[in-house]
Amino acid sequence: MIQFSQVTKRYPGGHEALADVDLVIEKGELVFLTGHSGAGKSTLLKLIAAIERPTRGVVTVSGQNVGRLPQRAIPYLRRNIGLVFQDHKLLFDRNAIENVVLPLDIAGVDRRESLKRARAVLDKVGLLAREKANPISLSGGEQQRLCIARALVSRPALLLADEPTGNLDAGYAADIMAMFRDFHQVGTTLVIATHDERAITALGGRTLHLDHGRVGEAA
Amino acid sequence: MRTWLRHQLGALQSALTRLAAQPVAALLTALAMGVAISLPAGLYLALDNLGRLAGSLPAQPEISLFLDPAAPPGARQAIEARLKRPDIAHARLVGRDEALAALAAAQDLGDVVAGLPENPLPDAWIVQPQDTSRAALARLARALGKLPGVSEARLDSAWAERLAALIAIGHTVVWLLAALFAVALAAIAGNAIRAQVLARRDEIQVSRLIGATDRHIRRPFLYLGAIQGLLGGLAAAGVLSIAGWVLQEPVARLAGLYGSTFHLAPPGLPELAVVLGLPAVFGWLGAWTSVARSLRQVEPPR
Ligand SMILES: Nc1ncnc2c1ncn2[C@@H]1O[C@H](COP(=O)(O)OP(=O)(O)OP(=O)(O)O)[C@@H](O)[C@H]1O
Ligand SMILES: [Mg+2]
Numbered sequence: 001m002i003q004f005s006q007v008t009k010r011y012p013g014g015h016e017a018l019a020d021v022d023l024v025i026e027k028g029e030l031v032f033l034t035g036h037s038g039a040g041k042s043t044l045l046k047l048i049a050a051i052e053r054p055t056r057g058v059v060t061v062s063g064q065n066v067g068r069l070p071q072r073a074i075p076y077l078r079r080n081i082g083l084v085f086q087d088h089k090l091l092f093d094r095n096a097i098e099n100v101v102l103p104l105d106i107a108g109v110d111r112r113e114s115l116k117r118a119r120a121v122l123d124k125v126g127l128l129a130r131e132k133a134n135p136i137s138l139s140g141g142e143q144q145r146l147c148i149a150r151a152l153v154s155r156p157a158l159l160l161a162d163e164p165t166g167n168l169d170a171g172y173a174a175d176i177m178a179m180f181r182d183f184h185q186v187g188t189t190l191v192i193a194t195h196d197e198r199a200i201t202a203l204g205g206r207t208l209h210l211d212h213g214r215v216g217e218a219a
Numbered sequence: 220m221r222t223w224l225r226h227q228l229g230a231l232q233s234a235l236t237r238l239a240a241q242p243v244a245a246l247l248t249a250l251a252m253g254v255a256i257s258l259p260a261g262l263y264l265a266l267d268n269l270g271r272l273a274g275s276l277p278a279q280p281e282i283s284l285f286l287d288p289a290a291p292p293g294a295r296q297a298i299e300a301r302l303k304r305p306d307i308a309h310a311r312l313v314g315r316d317e318a319l320a321a322l323a324a325a326q327d328l329g330d331v332v333a334g335l336p337e338n339p340l341p342d343a344w345i346v347q348p349q350d351t352s353r354a355a356l357a358r359l360a361r362a363l364g365k366l367p368g369v370s371e372a373r374l375d376s377a378w379a380e381r382l383a384a385l386i387a388i389g390h391t392v393v394w395l396l397a398a399l400f401a402v403a404l405a406a407i408a409g410n411a412i413r414a415q416v417l418a419r420r421d422e423i424q425v426s427r428l429i430g431a432t433d434r435h436i437r438r439p440f441l442y443l444g445a446i447q448g449l450l451g452g453l454a455a456a457g458v459l460s461i462a463g464w465v466l467q468e469p470v471a472r473l474a475g476l477y478g479s480t481f482h483l484a485p486p487g488l489p490e491l492a493v494v495l496g497l498p499a500v501f502g503w504l505g506a507w508t509s510v511a512r513s514l515r516q517v518e519p520p521r
Contacts, residue, residue, distance in 0.1 A: 049428075051428065071433075072432070072433070075427070075430045075431060075432045075435075076430070077430075078428065078429060078430035079429075079430035081430075083428060083429065085428075089421075089424075089425050089428065090425075091421060091422055091425060092421075093422070102425070102426065102429060103429045103430065105229060106426060106429065106430055106431045106435055107430070108222035108223075108225050108226055110225065111225075150429070
């Protein structure tokens with residue numbers, strides 16, 4: 001489903017965030033991305049979602065060369081990807097459920113159906129009681145769960161999660177990871193950047209270890 | 220189709236919400252637009268009324284048909300028959316003696332006339348045509364002038380021509396002003412939209428990250444521009460009706476002094492549609508150019 005061949009990403013300014021990365025992630029796989037801060041985990045995820053373009057090499061997702069995708073095709077690529085951002089990227093001018101509904105609005109789903117699906121997914125992340133709350137009034141962990149809800153509401157075939165449990169206590173982290181396992185079991189491909197060793201051991205799956213922009217398969 | 224409609228409705232709703240979120244800014248923009256629109260629109264209405272006034276003046280355009288004194292009676296009868304046709308509203312024969320007497324009386328030229336060895340005036344028909352438009356008048360005068368036995372057909376329409384020329388110039392000025400203010404309108408709308416786009420940076424960036432097309436992002440702003448234009452049109456209609464209301468009485472009084480019942484006519488439905496519709500179109504256009512540019516600022520293409 002995802003293939004990197006000889007991928008290098010150099011940011012403007014010259015810093016090389018990824019160097020000669022080769023990897024293949026099969027459809028339905030659950031992959032953890034680990035590594036020190038600044039190792040290039042977020043960069044790798046951004047290349048998959050066409051948020052950044054590779055400086056060299058080819059990134060393909062579902063057979064499409066993502067780096068070469070014309071601007072107008074990118075939205076349709078992203079609609080099949082659920083993104084959990086490290087910095088949440090929630091909108092503070094609307095309440096929680098409106099944030100969750102956003103991807104469905106963009107896809108043109110019927111409003112009533114959207115709200116129903118949004119409530120279901122808010123229930124799963126334990127935020128149904130806060131559906132009317134403004135995200136700014138939510139705690140860091142709650143904001144993170146809201147972001148996860150938004151990523152899951154459109155039932156994407158591919159979920160990219162950047163530190164999804166970073167701000168969560170052990171209980172919620174385990175709940176979220178259990179949700180991810182459920183998604184994995186129904187065939188969703190998941191790539192999760194995390195430091196959460198416990199989650200990795202609990203869920204199994206493959207671990208890719210990044211060290212200064214280079215990939216090694218960890219045991 | 221349903222999805223398309225849903226997108227449009229969603230965009231419209233979001234545009235209205237955005238507008239309602241900043242009512243004062245929206246109001247000020249509408250006022251600026253209203254003033255810009257009401258200048259050409261007001262001039263147009265003034266010309267319209269002037270044209271109507273010219274049409275209602277008592278002086279009917281006339282064609283004087285001078286007959287050749289040497290014309291045979293057959294030709295004279297043919298002319299008379301021609302003047303009975305339905306394109307002639309009214310025709311009156313003024314004999315040369317009657318004409319001379321009228322001249323003597325009207326211009327106080329009794330002595331001069333009495334001193335003439337013989338009557339220099341020809342017989343003449345005074346013709347009032349049915350169709351008094353300028354082109355029709357000229358056509359009829361030419362046609363009548365060519366009849367055998369007619370020495371000259373003179374069109375009494377110098378004032379009408381001058382007024383028509385003035386009104387034509389006025390119309391050109393209206394179009395120039397309208398074009399100028401349409402650009403101003405698009406600029407005002409564009410500016411308002413630019414502020415909106417920059418204020419919604421986050422929303423635009425996040426929407427893009429989760430799969431919004433540029434068209435989806437643009438749509439509410441286009442609606443916003445069109446609605447803003449429409450509000451500008453409404454403001455212009457307001458400005459014009461206030462102006463009309465203020466002018467109504469002085470104009471009626473002035474007309475009264477000339478024994479006329481002339482009064483200002485309000486704009487008709489088509490004019491109103493133009494005053495509301497065109498600003499909406501130009502608001503939309505202004506929004507379009509502005510959004511295209513501002514979106515590039517919010518996230519430059521990779
Ligand atoms: N937009 C950018 N411009 C320049 N340099 C960048 C940019 N984004 C990331 N970098 C650099 O690239 C390197 C990799 O960054 P990245 O965000 O991928 O790391 P990460 O593994 O996600 O780290 P963390 O665990 O702290 O989130 C870092 O050194 C970072 O400073
Ligand atoms: Mg990161």
